[in-house]
Amino acid sequence: MRLTLRDFTPADEPEVLRLFAYCDDWFQAAMGHPSGPGDVQSLFYALPEGTRFEQKQLLVAEAQGMIGFVDLVLDHPSPGHASIGFFLVPKDLRRWGIGREMARALTERYPEITHVHVSLTDFKPGNEFLKAMGFTLNGQGAVLEIAPRSDGR
Numbered sequence: 652m653r654l655t656l657r658d659f660t661p662a663d664e665p666e667v668l669r670l671f672a673y674c675d676d677w678f679q680a681a682m683g684h685p686s687g688p689g690d691v692q693s694l695f696y697a698l699p700e701g702t703r704f705e706q707k708q709l710l711v712a713e714a715q716g717m718i719g720f721v722d723l724v725l726d727h728p729s730p731g732h733a734s735i736g737f738f739l740v741p742k743d744l745r746r747w748g749i750g751r752e753m754a755r756a757l758t759e760r761y762p763e764i765t766h767v768h769v770s771l772t773d774f775k776p777g778n779e780f781l782k783a784m785g786f787t788l789n790g791q792g793a794v795l796e797i798a799p800r801s802d803g804r
Contacts, residue, residue: 654713654714654718654719654749654752654753655714655763656710656753656760657713658708658709658711659709659711659720664691664692667717668690668691669690669710670741671675671686671690671691671739671748672685672686673741673742673743673744674686674739674742676774677739677774677777679771680773680775681772681773681774681795683717690775694707694709694736697736699724699734702724702726702727705765706724706725706727707722707724708721708724709721709722710722710757712752714749714752717751718732718741718749719740719741719750720738721735721737721757722735722736722737722738723735723736724736726759728768728769729765731763731765732760733757733762733764733766733767734761734769735769736770738750738753740753750780758783758797764797765797766794766796766797767795767797768792768793769781769792770791770792771788771790771791771793781793799802
């Protein structure tokens, strides 16, 4: 079964809210509280200073139904970079390779991205995932430099 990433649509909101509830451990570690009903809508307005709305990407990962969610800002903090806000997989599906497959799908969808930035939280499974993916952890953040693609893209 192949995982695909597609753009979030308003019809996805109920299922994304359920996913947020399944990821309550991440919300507690990262935000200090469980997710709430307005969290999906607030993502549309959560932009780093100096970025434009068009840079914001909310993506749903699917493989026979929704299995993940990604919130990222393209060309931030500079061109060719991407900053990830959310990269969620439900607790019962973690450690099955879904996160790695989501990362692969992101590199296929955005071949121009050369660096990925993530803010670190106290969420140990997420930080371990970042290390396993090759991110360099430095203080409050983590960065992954993506090697140029050999196929010329």
